[in-house]
Amino acid sequence: MSHNRTDKRSARERLQEQRAMDEARRKRKRALIAAGVIVVVLGAVGGIGALIAGQDDDDAGDARGPVVEPKGAAGKKRVAIPAGAAGAASTLTVYEDFRCPGCAGFENGFRKTINELREAGQLRTEYHLVTLIDGNFGGSGSLRAANAAACAQDAGKFPGYHDMLFENQPKESDDAFADRGYLIDLAGKVPGLDTPDFRACVNKGTHESWVKKVNSAFGTSGHSATPTVLLNGDNVYGDQSDPLTPEKLKKEVTQAARKKG
Template sequence: MSHNRKDKRSARERLQEQRAKDEARQKRKRTYIAAGIIVVVLGAVGGIGALIASQSDDDEADARGPVVDPKGATGEKRVAIPAGAANAPATLTVFEDFRCPGCAGFENGFRKTITELREAGQLRIEYHLVRLIDGNLGGSGSLRAANAAACAQDAGKFSAYHDLLYQNQPREQDDAFADRGYLIELAGKVSGLDTPAFRACVNKGTHDSWVQKVDKAFEKSGHGATPTVLLNGENVYGDQDDPLTPEKLKKEVAEAAKKKGR
């Protein structure tokens, strides 16, 4: 009798142990399944994130495109468009933005003097076309106007088109230069510029990536405003107490020429 109770008790104990093992097994199974789901979800999220990041990088790369320097671009990293004799005794370096009212003020105020000095072989100008206003106010007029000016450089018509853009500059808040059709329309006022090649260059944004390169170089230059005007490396336009005038520019260029025996 005692033996039978022991057998029954052992059977019950074995049954309880088996149930405990089964429950533990089921618990582990549920844990593995949950963990697997988490891994799959995290993997999917990571994969999607990587895909999005990759797509974003691809889109950015596509937006930049290959850098195509305009013909004759000069200086370190070819970020300047030159005008005037390479051996001129004085070099005027101009950082400017086609949407910048102050730049238009400088260009329209000094155009006659700069043209005279350039044509006389006394002054070389190196233009750095940046897009400061696009960043400050939004839009793409600075970029597209700079690209169009670079397209004009390819056609050998940079100076005339550059001056025309400043003569027709819209209000700072008006992003009219973002309209490629308008930029092409203005080109019609420069003899020989409005050609199929120029139109394609403007419409495709051939030099957009070059403009971005110029703008990044400007950001690293230490100059934070447009226009910034340097004469032989010295800032000559930012001093409000002793402002640059056309006559003063002529005098300083003449002094530079004298130092070089010209």
């Protein structure tokens, strides 16, 4: 009898062990299936995330959000800030960087003539604000100064602020224009510009995505240096054999205005 009870107990134990093993296998199977589902879902979510990210890049152009153009942005891709009469006989297209010493040299040498011709209704200027120096020396002064200039355009004060930036240009390696407070201080020297709206535009970097768009367009424009100055589409500043002077610019613009009548 004792032997029979031992056999029965052993059989019961073996059955329990078998059931425990079967249950463990079922649990492992369920865990593996669940893990597989999670991987698939995560993969799908990752794919959707990548797609959304790609759409954001296409639509926004920058982490800050959609490209916000300044008022009156001109040109095929609206990457230029215009100044002067739309019906002027001549258009001066200028690609420049607010940190670029050569650009300051051009602006400081031609400012008086350009302003006189523009005020006379004979010349329209279109400025493309690029950020080459940020790329060459590091920093963000070119970007932030260009954004501030675009904010000045919103306020109808672009020409005066544009000139103020070049009159106060730091050394090429000095990223002083990265200081938004400094850019606002300079705006205080342009009558009527230092307003709450202007300050908010500068501090938020409202037009920085647009400036990046301008710089990208410059990269595909066929031009590679700043300043690049075109008069009615002709590169008049890059020809060192026949350099442009304020007198020559005035003569050509005046002649074009006379022909137009």
